[in-house]
Amino acid sequence: xxxxxxxxxxxxxxxxxxxxxxxxxxxxxxxxxxxxxxxxxxxxxxxxxxxxxxxxxxxxxxxxxxxxxxxxxxxxxxxxxxxxxxxxxxxxxxxxxxxxxxxxxxxxxxxxxxxxxxxxxxxxxxxxxxxxxxxxxxxxxxxxxxxxxxxxxxxxxxxxxxxxxxxxxxxxxxxxxxxxxxxxxxxxxxxxxxxxxxxxxxxxxxxxxxxxxxxxxxxxxxxxxxxxxxxxxxxxxxxxxxxxxxxxxxxxxxxxxxxxxxxxxxxxxxxxxxxxxxxxxxxxxxxxxxxxxxxxxx
Amino acid sequence: xxxxxxxxxxxxxxxxxxxxxxxxxxxxxxxxxxxxxxxxxxxxxxxxxxxxxxxxxxxxxxxxxxxxxxxxxxxxxxxxxxxxxxxxxxxxxxxxxxxxxxxxxxxxxxxxxxxxxxxxxxxxxxxxxxxxxxxxxxxxxxxxxxxxxxxxxxxxxxxxxxxxxxxxxxxxxxxxxxxxxxxxxxxxxxxxxxxxxxxxxxxxxxxxxxxxxxxxxxxxxxxxxxxxxxxxxxxxxxxxxxxxxxxxxxxxxxxx
Amino acid sequence: xxxxxxxxxxxxxxxxxxxxxxxxxxxxxxxxxxxxxxxxxxxxxxxxxxxxxxxxxxxxxxxxxxxxxxxxxxxxxxxxxxxxxxxxxxxxxxxxxxxxxxxxxxxxxxxxxxxxxxxxxxxxxxxxxxxxxxxxxxxxxxxxxxxxxxxxxxxxxxxxxxxxxxxxxxxxxxxxxxxxxxxxxxxxxxxxxxxxxxxxxxxxxxxxxxxxxxxxxxxxxxxxxxxxxxxxx
Numbered sequence: 001x002x003x004x005x006x007x008x009x010x011x012x013x014x015x016x017x018x019x020x021x022x023x024x025x026x027x028x029x030x031x032x033x034x035x036x037x038x039x040x041x042x043x044x045x046x047x048x049x050x051x052x053x054x055x056x057x058x059x060x061x062x063x064x065x066x067x068x069x070x071x072x073x074x075x076x077x078x079x080x081x082x083x084x085x086x087x088x089x090x091x092x093x094x095x096x097x098x099x100x101x102x103x104x105x106x107x108x109x110x111x112x113x114x115x116x117x118x119x120x121x122x123x124x125x126x127x128x129x130x131x132x133x134x135x136x137x138x139x140x141x142x143x144x145x146x147x148x149x150x151x152x153x154x155x156x157x158x159x160x161x162x163x164x165x166x167x168x169x170x171x172x173x174x175x176x177x178x179x180x181x182x183x184x185x186x187x188x189x190x191x192x193x194x195x196x197x198x199x200x201x202x203x204x205x206x207x208x209x210x211x212x213x214x215x216x217x218x219x220x221x222x223x224x225x226x227x228x229x230x231x232x233x234x235x236x237x238x239x240x241x242x243x244x245x246x247x248x249x250x251x252x253x254x255x256x257x258x259x260x261x262x263x264x265x266x267x268x269x270x271x272x273x274x275x276x277x278x279x280x281x282x283x284x285x286x287x288x289x290x291x292x293x294x295x296x297x298x
Numbered sequence: 299x300x301x302x303x304x305x306x307x308x309x310x311x312x313x314x315x316x317x318x319x320x321x322x323x324x325x326x327x328x329x330x331x332x333x334x335x336x337x338x339x340x341x342x343x344x345x346x347x348x349x350x351x352x353x354x355x356x357x358x359x360x361x362x363x364x365x366x367x368x369x370x371x372x373x374x375x376x377x378x379x380x381x382x383x384x385x386x387x388x389x390x391x392x393x394x395x396x397x398x399x400x401x402x403x404x405x406x407x408x409x410x411x412x413x414x415x416x417x418x419x420x421x422x423x424x425x426x427x428x429x430x431x432x433x434x435x436x437x438x439x440x441x442x443x444x445x446x447x448x449x450x451x452x453x454x455x456x457x458x459x460x461x462x463x464x465x466x467x468x469x470x471x472x473x474x475x476x477x478x479x480x481x482x483x484x485x486x487x488x489x490x491x492x493x494x495x496x497x498x499x500x501x502x503x504x505x506x507x508x509x510x511x512x513x514x515x516x517x518x519x520x521x522x523x524x525x526x527x528x529x530x531x532x533x534x535x536x537x538x539x540x541x542x543x544x545x546x547x548x549x550x551x552x553x554x
Numbered sequence: 555x556x557x558x559x560x561x562x563x564x565x566x567x568x569x570x571x572x573x574x575x576x577x578x579x580x581x582x583x584x585x586x587x588x589x590x591x592x593x594x595x596x597x598x599x600x601x602x603x604x605x606x607x608x609x610x611x612x613x614x615x616x617x618x619x620x621x622x623x624x625x626x627x628x629x630x631x632x633x634x635x636x637x638x639x640x641x642x643x644x645x646x647x648x649x650x651x652x653x654x655x656x657x658x659x660x661x662x663x664x665x666x667x668x669x670x671x672x673x674x675x676x677x678x679x680x681x682x683x684x685x686x687x688x689x690x691x692x693x694x695x696x697x698x699x700x701x702x703x704x705x706x707x708x709x710x711x712x713x714x715x716x717x718x719x720x721x722x723x724x725x726x727x728x729x730x731x732x733x734x735x736x737x738x739x740x741x742x743x744x745x746x747x748x749x750x751x752x753x754x755x756x757x758x759x760x761x762x763x764x765x766x767x768x769x770x771x772x773x774x775x776x777x778x779x780x781x782x783x784x785x786x787x
Contacts, residue, residue: 110360111360179397181393181395181397182397182399182400183358184355184358184391184393184397185393185397185398185399185460185463186399186409187355187358187386188353188355188386188390188391188392188393188464189386189387189390189409189410189413189463189464189467190383190384190385190386190387190410190413190414190467191383191409191413192383195413199409199413200399204400509634510632513634537634537635537638538634538635538638538639538771539635539636539639539771540635546635546636547559549634549635550561550633550634550635550636550637551561551562551563551566551634552559552560552561552562553562
């Protein structure tokens with residue numbers, strides 16, 4: 001075996017390497033900082049522009065009134081309530097179905113051809129353009145099942161179909177990340193499979209599931225195209241009473257107002273955007289709060 | 299084979315397959331409350347797989363198949379009439395890496411009795427928790443902080459908590475899969491002393507790759523190699539005068 | 555049961571070899587002392603006898619070393635099964651060999667006292683007895699090194715011959731003492747010499763029994779013994 005010369009850690013070659021290494025570290029930090037500032041900058045620009053245009057429009061009439069032909073009287077409350085009801089229906093359907101699907105696929109389903117097909121299908125569903133879901137809603141819920149047009153019920157179901165794959169994917173990952181030692185421990189003490197899932201796996205997977213739900217819900221809240229397809233684009237003068245009454249949602253309202261010729265609606269549009277963003281933030285905040293509350297360290 | 303006089307569990311011609319591969323080959327052995335039985339052998343010899351057959355934990359592995367018969371008090375645990383959930387309460391298990399639930403210490407111990415309906419009320423449950431923690435030698439250290447998380451304890455304490463959890467459902471057999479291999483020497487010694495105290499009340503089987511531990515803790519030792527039970531006998535005989543050359547090679551450090 | 559190979563930990567093998575080497579060396583010295591002391595007795599070699607007495611000190615040193623080696627082996631290597639039995643046997647054997655050396659030294663000391671003695675008949679039997687005793691020690695220690703249970707058993711069997719030798723010398727010396735009382739002192743010393751050789755044979759047998767135990771884990775149960783003169787005829 002040939003002898004290796006002892007390494008000269010203090011020599012000029014090594015010094016050069018050290019300098020290069022430090023430079024690379026600095027470069028990366030700079031690039032990262034620049035990227036952050038760039039995105040933050042765009043966001044700030046957007047918020048500031050909207051804010052300047054919209055804040056003066058956040059009057060009492062605006063926040064409590066419904067849509068009207070006269071821009072002075074137009075309010076956001078109708079669309080807001082419509083969004084609330086729609087998202088509510090979406091959540092009520094997508095969350096339980098999505099979570100149960102995720103749990104079943106991870107814990108109970110055998111690993112065979114069929115489950116592979118299902119897995120691939122669900123993953124693909126998450127990437128389908130939302131307008132396709134709108135067409136589906138139009139064809140099945142409106143034309144075939146004759147459900148009330150432009151109601152939060154139909155909008156909610158359509159959005160639920162769209163959101164469910166996201167929850168399933170997030171749910172599966174969350175369930176997969178629960179360490180097998182916990183399951184073994186529970187089984188070892190004589191817990192049945194159902195008990196293992198509901199007493200041990202789900203509580204630990206909940207933070208991950210909630211994260212997926214937040215992402216899904218935020219997307220649903222901001223969707224316009226599918227809701228347009230099922231008719232939530234008409235002019236609605238009064239807020240919906242229940243989920244079967246005709247309604248509209250915030251993004252659609254923004255879209256409708258932005259189309260208006262009258263200048264008065266420009267301000268309303270920006271104000272509506274602010275309301276939508278505020279709604280999103282509030283929802284996110286609630287979900288993050290819930291997630292932190294349930295997060296446990298193992 | 300010098301079998302114990304009244305075996306709690308008996309295994310007859312047990313083979314375990316993972317798909318096409320046979321991990322345990324035609325093993326027969328008796329386990330009783332009078333003796334702690336140790337399974338020793340090199341890695342991959344099938345001792346852990348065989349241990350898991352005793353409480354049907356192999357069922358959770360999809361391509362595992364068990365042949366032969368294992369009986370608890372004479373009843374075959376692989377028969378269709380056996381309820382696996384109840385079996386696992388009667389035959390408890392302690393794992394290599396301490397795995398307390400991410401719940402409070404009290405909840406960890408109370409969980410088993412609760413799901414099996416073993417406690418009549420809160421006071422009953424409190425009594426069971428206290429008794430189990432005392433038997434596991436942990437009560438004095440945690441009695442003032444039962445509401446704290448089980449995962450906040452030290453490694454040795456966590457393992458004793460897991461033992462208390464297994465004891466809480468009043469099992470007849472306790473299976474231990476290398477319970478001290480993740481612990482420091484002092485914690486290990488405490489676990490070994492605990493095993494010594496539990497003997498006679500529960501039938502204990504311990505899998506260990508540490509021969510000195512098997513020598514310290516057990517009265518009967520079974521040596522496994524490549525899925526076969528090579529030799530079984532009194533621990534003192536196995537370690538002073540083993541009959542089979544393979545056993546001797548392993549024990550004296552001539553193996554490998 | 556034959557050993558199938560060396561230990562995975564080579565240092566363990568080295569420690570065992572070191573122990574065996576110590577025992578071997580002790581055995582060689584003891585054997586030498588037996589033969590030398592007998593030669594000096596026959597040839598009235600006082601300087602030779604003094605050398606034997608001094609050489610015994612080396613045996614004591616080696617015994618202490620062997621004992622320390624066994625204790626270290628047990629503490630550091632945690633020997634099991636036949637390794638453990640061999641270590642325990644080595645401990646006992648080192649003590650036995652040291653005692654054998656003491657008996658040989660005792661014989662050498664008595665050479666002084668034969669200064670003016672004339673010819674004593676029974677003296678001619680002793681060299682043969684010493685030869686057998688030395689051979690027994692040699693074979694017992696060979697059996698230890700080779701872990702040979704059969705060879706150890708042969709040594710035990712051979713002890714009978716030594717006992718028979720002792721009995722005939724005993725009777726011969728008694729007769730001699732009665733016939734020529736003026737040689738009683740020397741005869742008495744010769745009795746002790748013969749007794750020492752017989753005790754050496756017994757110790758060699760004990761060594762062989764330990765070797766048998768180390769090799770097989772069992773004890774030798776049947777040991778043929780010569781007739782004990784203390785027993786009534």
